[in-house]
Amino acid sequence: MAPNGDDMYGWIRDLMPLNRSITGDGVRQTLAYLKERLPGLSIHDVPSGSPAFDWTVPDEWNVREAYLEHESGERFADFSRHNLHLVGYSEPVDQWLTLDELQPHLYSLEAQADAIPYVTRYYQRGWGFCLSHTERQRMKPGRYRAVIDATLQPGHLTYADLLIPGESEQEVLLSTYMCHPSMANNELSGPAMVTALGRWLGEAKRKYSYRLVFVPETIGSIVYLSRNLETMKANTIAGFQITCVGDDRAYSYLESRLGNTYADRILRHVLHHHAGDYDCYDFTNRGSDERQYCSPGVDLPVATFCRSKFGTYPEYHTSLDDLSVVSPAGLQGAFDVMQKCIEAIEINARFLATVPCEPRFGKHGLYPNVDTVGSGVDIRPLRDLYAYSDGDHDVLDIAERMSRPIGDYFSVLENLLKVGLLKPCL
16 A cells, blocks of 8 residues: 555655754765665665766765854854754864854854754855854853864765566656755655555556665765766656645646656646646756756656745755644645556546447447437546547647646546457557
């Protein structure tokens, strides 16, 4: 049985405390947790210094503790209270500074006075602390001890993947990231969703194969593509970047680079019929790993699916992106969209009618023998699917032409194939 919204919410709650970044123990702990729920998941370590196109895998970062302590003993920006208090990839520090000397190392949001901002400096050495503006205003003059007990040294970047084989070597990509500290929607809803989809996909044999990818954002997808690009370019028919899928405020779709891939067609269709009203963004609004999957030289057919798109909701990249932002219902709604996309891909193809003229459907048990006004039998999907099965139109084309959800044709197609009135185009 497929996991539901309550299951996914529980996974997010369990993973919230871990300190994730683009490398480190928090990523490995997160992937180990997901592997318990998706046993086939393969976890890979890539050494620091490894090349990946124009990039190099950075040193690994891990934190034991970090805090600011006033000479009176009062602590501020304590990592043990919230891991967003430390700027990501801060190097080790233990020194005394005056408040004025400390200010360039502090980050807060005056417009969101109670929020701790999320700040990183992956590729430039330095250090810093993040705190709510309210807390920052309470810091009194005097000397402060800045302590960051961390390691930043050669290690590994860790990612995971799972290929669920189908009847065909052609693949559908489901990609997400985990590289942020304790944020529920932006960080954890995507991995929870892809894990749930993997559990569901593994319940039955599928027509297509499914490649599930869990990477640190940007550097992780670049590393992954550097190792798998040839196979993915040869086999990927559609792909979805999945992130920020836990709230219940909106549905959002970010187009591929040119907006004309198979994934674009499928996601637009499903969202139109599932949600009705949804937000569509073109590729100029990119910001996640669609940048890598759709880049020139890669050009995979990948579109991005969100509930409220990253960067558009007020809690984004702050401590306010907590468990109150996501909900079981929001997660379930997003899961339903992706499930419908996959079901559409599984059934969609071009078919060819096998007899001239419209068949006598009743003879084949597909049409009521007595046709009366108000009988309640809607035979339009049957007739329309047959009428346009000329080898040039796939089922999605037909559904779009008839302004119906593609799901209306699932059982109709099965029945027409069963009695031999349609045959697949080779």
